[in-house]
């Protein structure tokens with residue numbers, strides 16, 4: 645499905661969110677407080693919007709974007725970027741990297757699409773170093789009933805129509821909102837993080853929970869403490 649919408653994906657996002665999706669990605673990249681030489685993994689990178697944002701934070705490091713859609717990756721590569729970005733085609737449930745390869749990882753607007761969230765989190769935790777951070781940015785289910793109602797009217801009513809017009813594939817843009825229905829709410833997702841490799845996880849609501857960032861950290865070896873992290877994330 646993502647192969648079919650790849651060419652118009654970025655423009656459709658900009659129109660559907662009024663450009664707010666770019667601001668959310670900037671928040672996600674900034675939330676990791678990356679060292680300038682960090683090695684970062686962007687899971688389900690798509691056309692590389694977050695990948696390119698991340699690389700600005702790690703001028704001496706590198707960022708690897710992984711996605712299984714060849715057409716989304718083709719758009720990402722065509723967008724260019726500095727030399728320390730690379731893209732690989734792979735399934736995020738079976739990453740082609742040894743354990744402990746990365747300092748940090750990200751995922752944006754994709755967790756709704758993976759078939760097994762627990763397996764995805766465990767695979768992400770595996771390739772992170774001890775104490776490594778992972779931020780997942782995803783559309784949410786606002787807790788305020790009025791905001792939730794307004795958001796759902798837009799998300800389930802307007803997005804499929806706009807997606808048909810701008811994204812060129814109405815069926816795909818009917819599926820994308822539907823994928824939120826069975827997706828866990830913020831609290832349940834935090835529980836999945838804690839049970840699958842990220843014992844310290846916090847959630848940040850964006851725009852009242854229209855989008856959420858879950859920021860988790862892999863455990864440090866026993867006896868090693870990182871006071872700043874422990875107090876911020878517990």
Ligand SMILES: C[S@@+](CC[C@H](N)C(=O)[O-])C[C@H]1O[C@@H](n2cnc3c(N)ncnc32)[C@H](O)[C@@H]1O
Nearest residue numbers: 646688689690711712713716735736752754757
């Ligand atoms: C909604 S797009 C998000 C792209 C990008 N992260 C962004 O912020 O725009 C979801 C992406 O997840 C990818 N994807 C879904 N499941 C995947 C999996 N199991 N392995 C690799 N990529 C996957 C799709 O190919 C698609 O590019």
